[in-house]
Amino acid sequence: MNVIYSDVLVIGGGLAGLRMAIGAQRRGHKTIILSLVPPKRSHSAAAQGGMQASLANVIKGQGDTEDVHFEDTVRGSDWGCDQVVARMFVNTSPKAARELAAWGLPWSRVRKGDRQVIINSQKVTITERDEAHGLIAQRDFGGTKKWRTCYVSDGTGHAMLYTASDRAIAEGITVHERCEAIALIHDGKRCYGAVVRDLITGEIRAYLAKATAIATGGAGKLYKVTTNAIICEGIGHALALETGVASLGNMEAVQFHPTGIFPVGILVTEGCRGDGGLLRDCDGYRFMPDYEPEKKELASRDVVSRRMEEHIAKGKGHKSRFGEHLWLDITLLGRHHIEHNLREVKEICESFLGIDPAEKWIPVRPAQHYTMGGVRTKPTGESQTLRGLFAAGEAACWDMHGFNRLGGNSVAETVVAGMIVGEFIADFCDDKNNGIDVSMKLVEEFVSREKGKIQSLVNSSGKENAFKLNLEMQDVMTKSVGIFRNAEALEAGVKQLQQLIERSRNIGLSSKSTASNPELVAAYRTKMMLKLAQTVAYGALVRTESRGAHFRIDYPQRNDKDWLKRTLAFWKDENGTLPHLEYEPLDVMKMELPPGWRGYGAKNYIDHPDTPKRQEEVDAIKKQMEGSDRFAVQEKLMPFKDQLPAALRGKNERIDEPLKD
Amino acid sequence: MSEAQKTVQSGGAQQTRNRTLTFHILRYNPQVPGDKPRLQQYQIEEAEGMTLFLALTEIREHQDPTLQFDFVCRAGICGSCSMLINGRPGLACRSLTKNMGTDITVAPLPVFELIGDLSVNTGKWMRGMSERLETWVHTQEKEINLSKKEEVMDPDLAEKIYELDRCVECGSCVAACGTAQMRRDFVGAVGLNKIARLKLDPRDNRTDADFYELIGDDNGVFGCMSLLGCHDVCPKELPLQTQIAFLRRKLATIECTECNK
Numbered sequence: 001m002n003v004i005y006s007d008v009l010v011i012g013g014g015l016a017g018l019r020m021a022i023g024a025q026r027r028g029h030k031t032i033i034l035s036l037v038p039p040k041r042s043h044s045a046a047a048q049g050g051m052q053a054s055l056a057n058v059i060k061g062q063g064d065t066e067d068v069h070f071e072d073t074v075r076g077s078d079w080g081c082d083q084v085v086a087r088m089f090v091n092t093s094p095k096a097a098r099e100l101a102a103w104g105l106p107w108s109r110v111r112k113g114d115r116q117v118i119i120n121s122q123k124v125t126i127t128e129r130d131e132a133h134g135l136i137a138q139r140d141f142g143g144t145k146k147w148r149t150c151y152v153s154d155g156t157g158h159a160m161l162y163t164a165s166d167r168a169i170a171e172g173i174t175v176h177e178r179c180e181a182i183a184l185i186h187d188g189k190r191c192y193g194a195v196v197r198d199l200i201t202g203e204i205r206a207y208l209a210k211a212t213a214i215a216t217g218g219a220g221k222l223y224k225v226t227t228n229a230i231i232c233e234g235i236g237h238a239l240a241l242e243t244g245v246a247s248l249g250n251m252e253a254v255q256f257h258p259t260g261i262f263p264v265g266i267l268v269t270e271g272c273r274g275d276g277g278l279l280r281d282c283d284g285y286r287f288m289p290d291y292e293p294e295k296k297e298l299a300s301r302d303v304v305s306r307r308m309e310e311h312i313a314k315g316k317g318h319k320s321r322f323g324e325h326l327w328l329d330i331t332l333l334g335r336h337h338i339e340h341n342l343r344e345v346k347e348i349c350e351s352f353l354g355i356d357p358a359e360k361w362i363p364v365r366p367a368q369h370y371t372m373g374g375v376r377t378k379p380t381g382e383s384q385t386l387r388g389l390f391a392a393g394e395a396a397c398w399d400m401h402g403f404n405r406l407g408g409n410s411v412a413e414t415v416v417a418g419m420i421v422g423e424f425i426a427d428f429c430d431d432k433n434n435g436i437d438v439s440m441k442l443v444e445e446f447v448s449r450e451k452g453k454i455q456s457l458v459n460s461s462g463k464e465n466a467f468k469l470n471l472e473m474q475d476v477m478t479k480s481v482g483i484f485r486n487a488e489a490l491e492a493g494v495k496q497l498q499q500l501i502e503r504s505r506n507i508g509l510s511s512k513s514t515a516s517n518p519e520l521v522a523a524y525r526t527k528m529m530l531k532l533a534q535t536v537a538y539g540a541l542v543r544t545e546s547r548g549a550h551f552r553i554d555y556p557q558r559n560d561k562d563w564l565k566r567t568l569a570f571w572k573d574e575n576g577t578l579p580h581l582e583y584e585p586l587d588v589m590k591m592e593l594p595p596g597w598r599g600y601g602a603k604n605y606i607d608h609p610d611t612p613k614r615q616e617e618v619d620a621i622k623k624q625m626e627g628s629d630r631f632a633v634q635e636k637l638m639p640f641k642d643q644l645p646a647a648l649r650g651k652n653e654r655i656d657e658p659l660k661d
Numbered sequence: 662m663s664e665a666q667k668t669v670q671s672g673g674a675q676q677t678r679n680r681t682l683t684f685h686i687l688r689y690n691p692q693v694p695g696d697k698p699r700l701q702q703y704q705i706e707e708a709e710g711m712t713l714f715l716a717l718t719e720i721r722e723h724q725d726p727t728l729q730f731d732f733v734c735r736a737g738i739c740g741s742c743s744m745l746i747n748g749r750p751g752l753a754c755r756s757l758t759k760n761m762g763t764d765i766t767v768a769p770l771p772v773f774e775l776i777g778d779l780s781v782n783t784g785k786w787m788r789g790m791s792e793r794l795e796t797w798v799h800t801q802e803k804e805i806n807l808s809k810k811e812e813v814m815d816p817d818l819a820e821k822i823y824e825l826d827r828c829v830e831c832g833s834c835v836a837a838c839g840t841a842q843m844r845r846d847f848v849g850a851v852g853l854n855k856i857a858r859l860k861l862d863p864r865d866n867r868t869d870a871d872f873y874e875l876i877g878d879d880n881g882v883f884g885c886m887s888l889l890g891c892h893d894v895c896p897k898e899l900p901l902q903t904q905i906a907f908l909r910r911k912l913a914t915i916e917c918t919e920c921n922k
Contacts, residue, residue: 037731038784040830041739055811095807102805102812104798104864106822109814134813152823158738159826166797169788177784178776200776201692229734264710266736321709340820344738351737351755352710467722511727515692516777519726650808659808 001447002205005436006032006174007429009193009209011181011236013039015157015414016393017215018164021173023422024211029429032207033175034196036231039165043217043229047157047411048344049271050139050149053097054090056654057110057135059126064138064146066090066652067630071593073406076143076300078548078558079586079595080250080402080566085379087592087640089400089409089416094652096415097136097150105163107136108151108341118276118333120296121286131655139341140274141407143300143600149408154269154344157411164415182524184212184239184246184389185438185446191246191389192438194239195450202515204451206443208436211425213390214240214375215418222533223368223482224474227260227267236395238528240375241535246386247568247582249376249397251532252539255405255549256483258304260367262325266352267369268345268362270407273297275341277330279308280361281316284327292600299600302404302549305366309483312365320363327361334358366483370394370410372401372549373536376568376584379643381421388434390425392417399566403548423645457523458514462506466523469504473497473526473533481537486553490541497534498577504530535569535579542581543567560595560608564588588614592638680707680763684720686728687768690777700766701725713746713753713767717779730779737896740829743770743836744779750833752896753779770836783832790848794875796855798865818861825858825904827897834901837890846880850891850901853882857904860911872908873915882908 008024010017013035021031033039056064069090074081101107112133114125141149152159168175181194185206193208216236220228240246258279259268273279278286279297291307292299299307308326311317317324330338330345335358338346342357349357375391376384377398383389392398393414400413428434480493504527511519545559546552564586569579588594588610595611597603618637625633631651635641641649653659682705689698703720714735721728730753733741737755744753745768747761758765773781790796834850841847856876859865876882885905892902 037733037739037741038787038830040787041733041741041784043734043739045739045829046734046736098807098809098811099805102800102864104859104862106819106826106862107811107814108823109816109819111816134815136811137816152826153820155738155823155827158829159823162826166791169791170795170797175788177788178782229739231733348736351757352712354757467726509726513693513727516690516729516780517727518721518729522726648807653808653810655810 012215014042015044019418020422027426048154049269050151051412052408053093060147076406077402218371218394225265226368251373253372255370256305256366257369259364262363263322265367280327282318303601325365380424392421462508558605685766729777740831743831750836834891
């Protein structure tokens, strides 16, 4: 048995994994990253539009602070998020943006003086301040009160990923590319690493570590049409789920992005609408102001996606041979703007649609985009139930997005969570009690169990085809667990997934190699993905309310009275076909921002009995402290700073909030 | 769908019979003892908007599950899928079959270590290049004060740096390079472009002499024979020709000043 030791094992080489690894390695803990692909190919690269950080450099961002970012995030989440975690996040995000700047990220910068922008389809001249010249620029994004999204043209994720990846190389961090974790090694209480398969040679190895961290991104490939990369299959989620001990939080919360290119689902950034692009129907009519008079095209993604589908259902979609779609019009932004600030969009339109978006409209329809749910962790990033297992980024649910994530908050989360969780991992490794005190017998058991699974797949005389099962799963998820959900479809979906899970125990392969073998990979991954798909579908069936991206036609209200709680899914029975669900209540009495109307979308919710009481308390504190500085008021409402690593507790300097040295 | 199909869209989606495409794919799996490189043929029916990503996936899922290739983003941004398409390096995911004849030949990129069929180990090559050229911003400051405002940068300079930062390390330039075929350690246009990008960046405090140490030889900027295949095939249309010429001129003068001392 080949065993590889390190202090920290990070599974996933995207932004969250890289940043965690850098944090841990800098604290003196030897870190190995496992990555399915070279880290620079990770899906983080696809975050085009930008990263939210309340730097308040541009004039339209003036007055922005952590407070405003916090409120936008909580409203975006439809009050499903952990407000303490949201606070930790908004306080760290400016630091993350500035750290990347120091590491060489070529952020787009503010140019002083007049410039023309498009706001609500009107040409407007705004004047940037002299003192902002050369600082990091921000653009507008959905669901935000201020222009807060820092960007590098529309290649933000790419530039961030390259900066972080080159930084990781500078730190001498080992990356084992084309290596896939196929099971976590644990004793029911403590995680000790993973069983890993080399995707080139097929060799199975044990990686043992004090701390193991999952940073494998999202699970878009559970759906047929997704903006996600083809490696975003949710395998990291499934690894945790299959322990039977770690839980997944809120898996039914799945985001659909309004502007996936029709029909293939390749993303065009929210920056298009942020910069002034419009949505139009089959008549060329701009319909969003009719539905959302305040935020129009820039309501949160769950709301815009639903409004688009609603409009298509009214017969206003443009009919094409692949079905119906709407149009994204960015022609009004002008060629110069598109060629400088939306150049990836232009390239994608040219390559895949053969159109020039400076002249023609882009066919779009909502596509699966983001997995809010993930490995449920404490604010430190450690699993609530399996010690030594950490998670960060899209694969985690710590939980800052609740039931809907704001644009620009995910790529920000990757680096922010990486910074925070990286420190907590290092603390964990510093503790003398957390050595690798695992019995080799247990390790051998795990390795031989996994070898056995691979061998039995290869030897199987089963008649089921893995690729076909995968497609059927995607069909079920698309039909039953999409943007609009109801009991009938969900029940049918859950049943079909149960059947698929059973059929997946009978997969046979036509190619018998245990070395690099795409069919074998599809086989074991499909089995894992089906369980994950079932946690999404079953969670959605049981949650009889609508919140954020989870929309039930039969229960259209957000129901704080009965459902202000987080879903926790466990897969306790290896041979079962359903997850075990538990619920974790959110405490309204501790919220800084008690539940209310989001400011967009339907004004339709049932209050929690504690909400009026807490609102009164909050109002009284604010009144009593009128005139105090905003930090003192915030501290009084909901203390959070002691939850952050000491190095990240500082304030954030802005043009209008200078720091004294 | 049937409703939609009845509607004839402007732009001419007139129903015609789809073409049958014949793929000639270079197959070879070094993991299999005794395996020999060969061209294998597959036929599929072309579909509207078909890319090589869609075509190869269809072949794998319906005809030959052993076929190896690498796709990640399938949107032209991650650089995973460069291969020789009718003899020319390019990103397969955004190569539309409608722009090609009915016979399409696909082979793995040369120069890089072959994993199997169309899959090559660009990651290993790129990591090696990054380590040799130290392709990260070298700053003096160890601890950054994260509470303070960021350093300012001229907006035009930031855009210029991003222009070169757009490289996706797909390996097309290396595969199209005459020197790289002959010199195993040649850093390629990808490496030279990285140095040009870092040299432009005021946050990197390395001097021209430091860069000369890294690329001032035949495995660096003086190994380039100016055939400029790199420039022709770069999927991000990076200005590689200008960057290489600029570096060479710049570094050649350094050498002279050193000699004259």
